[in-house]
Amino acid sequence: MEDPPEDAYGRVTNPERFASLIPAAEVLIADLGRRFDVVVDRGPAPPSRSRTVATLELVTITPVQRDQAPLTITFTSFPGLYLRAGAWQDFALPACGCDACEEDAEDVLRELAEYAEALTAGRLSERITGRHRAVLEFSWEGDDWRRHGTTTLSAADVKELRARPVQPPADGHWWPWSPCR
Template sequence: MDSQRLFDAVEAAFARTGAATPPWPSPRPPGQEPLEEEYSRCPDPGKYRILRARGEAWAEALSEAGLAVVEPVGPASWPHGADADLDRAVRVRPSKEQTVPLVLGFGAVQDEPDASVTIGAGDPAVAVRTLPDCGCDACDSGSDDLLEEFDEYVSAIVNGELVHLSGKGGSAVATGQGSSASGEFALRDHTELLERARTGESRGPAGLRVVHGARWW
C-alpha cells in the first residue's frame, strides 16, 4: 500500500458513496468579496452531506485495504473539543500498532443532519478540524476546496503526518502541508513545538497532550 493507491481507492469508493451528493462551484467569482447578505444565507445546507459521503469513502477504502476496522462509537468516544454539536460518530481503528485512530463525528448544519463532520484523532479522540466552518454562502468557496481540506486532515492521520497539541491554553495542529493554532499557541512559536513533538524530542510542557502516530501501513 502507498498513499497514491489509497487515494485512488478513496476516489473509487467516493464514486459510490457520493452519488447522491453532487459537487458545486463557488457562489462567487475568484477574488470577489462576499456580499453582506451572504453571511446569513445558506439556502441548501444539505449539499454539505458531501462531507459525510467523503468520510464514508475513506472508511470503506481503509477497511477494504485491511488497514482498519470501522465501528460506531457512543458519546464517550466522540471527538473532544468539536466546534459543532455531534449526533453520532464512527471510529476507523487501524490494525497496526503505534498508530492514531480516526474518529468522524457527524452533526447538523441548520436542521440538516449529517451535514457537518468533525475529524478526530487519537484515543480518546481530540477534534482536529470541523467542516464546514459555518455553512453560510460567505464562507463557501465550493465543494472542491472543502473536500481538499477534508482529505488533507484525514490523510495526515493515516500517513502519520498529523501532530496535535492541546492544553488549557489552546491547541495547535500540523498536517505536513501546513499548521494552525488557537489560544495561547497562536501567540507562541507553535511550529517549533509541533516539530519537536513530531520528532519525539519533547512531549511539551506539563499538562500538554500530544497526538501523533505512525503510518497505518
C-alpha cells in the same frame, strides 16, 4: 473584490451543496477499513452542542497500534462532518457553510481526503509544551500543503486535554497506520 453583505454571515441558503460529503465519508471509512489494520466502530453520536445542527452517527476508526492516531467522524444534519483526529484535533467540514464564506463542496471534499491521507501517513504531530504557559502545538503535513499552529492553554484546558482517553505519543508525533496483513 467586494465584501459580502452583512446578512450573508450566518445565513445558509443551500446547505445541500455539501450533501456529497456524506457518501464520500462512507467511501473513505470503507477504504480505510479495507487498507489498514484498524477497528471501525459505528454508533449513535453524542448530543450536539448546536441548536441548529444535529449529530446523527459517530464512526471511530482506531488503529490497532496505540502510536497511530485514531480518526472519529461524526455525521451531522447540516449535512456535514465533525472530525477528531489524533488526540486533540477537532474541526468541522465544512468549517462554516454560511453564504458569506462561500465554501465550495469540492474544496471540502479535497480537505477530507487530505486530512485522511496525512493522518494515515503519520504526518500529524500534536503536543503540549511550555514551562510557564502551556501551549498546544500541532502540525499537519500533506504532499503539497502544511497546516500548523499554537494555542495558549489555561491550566483547566491542560487538565481537560490530559484527561481524554486518547493521548499522543510522548514526542507528539503520530506514526503511519499499519497496512492490513
